[in-house]
Amino acid sequence: MFFVSLIPIRSGSPGEDSERSDAARNRERLLVAARELLDECGVDSLTMDKLAKRAGVGKGTVFRRFGSKAGLMMTLLSDAEAEFQGRFMFGPPPLGPGAPPLDRLVAFGHARIGYLLEFGDLARAADQSVYTKLEVPATLLWHRHVELLLRAAGMTADPWLMAIFLGATLDPERLLYAVRVQDVAPERLAEAWTELVTRVVGKA
Amino acid sequence: MFFVSLIPIRSGSPGEDSERSDAARNRERLLVAARELLDECGVDSLTMDKLAKRAGVGKGTVFRRFGSKAGLMMTLLSDAEAEFQGRFMFGPPPLGPGAPPLDRLVAFGHARIGYLLEFGDLARAADQSVYTKLEVPATLLWHRHVELLLRAAGMTADPWLMAIFLGATLDPERLLYAVRVQDVAPERLAEAWTELVTRVVGKA
DNA sequence: ATAAGAACCGGACCGTAGTCCGTTTAGCTC
DNA sequence: GAGCTAAACGGACTACGGTCCGGTTCTTAT
Secondary structure: OOOOOOOOOOOOOOOOOOOOHHHHHHHHHHHHHHHHHHHHHHHHHOOHHHHHHHHOOOHHHHHHHHOOHHHHHHHHHHHHHHHHHHHHHHOOOOOOEOEOHHHHHHHHHHHHHHHHHHHHHHHHHHHOOOOOHHHOHHHHHHHHHHHHHHHHOOOOOOHHHHHHHHHHHOOHHHHHHHHHHOOOOHHHHHHHHHHHHHHHHOOO | OOOOOOOOOOOOOOOOOOOOHHHHHHHHHHHHHHHHHHHHHHHHHOOHHHHHHHHOOOHHHHHHHHOOHHHHHHHHHHHHHHHHHHHHHHOOOOOOEOEOHHHHHHHHHHHHHHHHHHHHHHHHHHHOOOOOHHHOHHHHHHHHHHHHHHHHOOOOOOHHHHHHHHHHHOOHHHHHHHHHHOOOOHHHHHHHHHHHHHHHHOOO
């Protein structure tokens, strides 16, 4: 009932069954071109027109494949995202199972901060889609993860909503803004997170 | 050094000195037209072209006056925003001065939730401007307000960053999403906020 | 009143995300 | 291997926010 698939980002992997050969070829070309463009000019300067041109396909093909720019970013992010998901769900403690819930919560925030420092631009572009930001499967998954940790740590008052509140704190856009524009050291973010969740989970 | 002007939203008020008569007339026309369009079709369907047409001015005039769509929204919001600012800075307790810091924090969140339920669409449109979201003077002001309340309540660990974290929770987009899409009752949001800040300020 | 110049005006123009639909092609069947 | 069909293709098109600049209008000084 609460299952969320582990790698639900988008079908960017070639494993997709029954795909025409030209479609597969073009998808591959597009992904290659997209990574090149990202290296060269960053997320914001990557336009769908440039991408189509670089990959040698029509613009329509780009959108058929990925649905939107956000969809493309999700695809590009899917490997890193899956790895991250694997770490907090199945990896070694304190991030993975085995450690006390509060320790896992703390570790989760730290890991997410690190993840966003590395892939935050992609994540920001993948999220931004006005009202669907929170409907991205990957987001649903880690929100639920936080909720379960809150419950395990003994929180009884609306852990679902509290997870959303805490999740707001780890928003890519805000975090990147803090680090890049406000010049907040990542360690400081991590400490504040520790402080926050420790107090929220309460007396421990 | 930490002064933030109370009504810094944007010079939408007619008090602006030395403004040419045609400019003043057009600004007034634009504001009237904008409110009409907002009533008729909502924030998202209000386009700058429609607005210019409705007001009987050129598109360039709209942008010269308000700078951007976000700027227009700020102007439209400025009265409500100023009133809100006045309430939490000078109004009666527990929102205004006189009550214990924690009570004021709780009241602030509740008031902001109410504010966003009423003006959230405008606020969302006014904020959204990729990287400047947190540089809006009004936002700086209430973040600082929260920071000062945290300090007053005895928090010593990075109250500035903690205020930003708590502020993320009161983001227009997230709040509206919770209420409208996830169907969370406003009272539930208020309770969760109470729970959150009570725990964060902690039993000292 | 008039002339000069600053401020303002308007709409053509641009870049971008996303859509549409007539055309092409891969892959299956006979 | 010819023919058929569904899938994929591509690029012209739309909608929107935002910019630019030649022309117009208000204001002020004389």
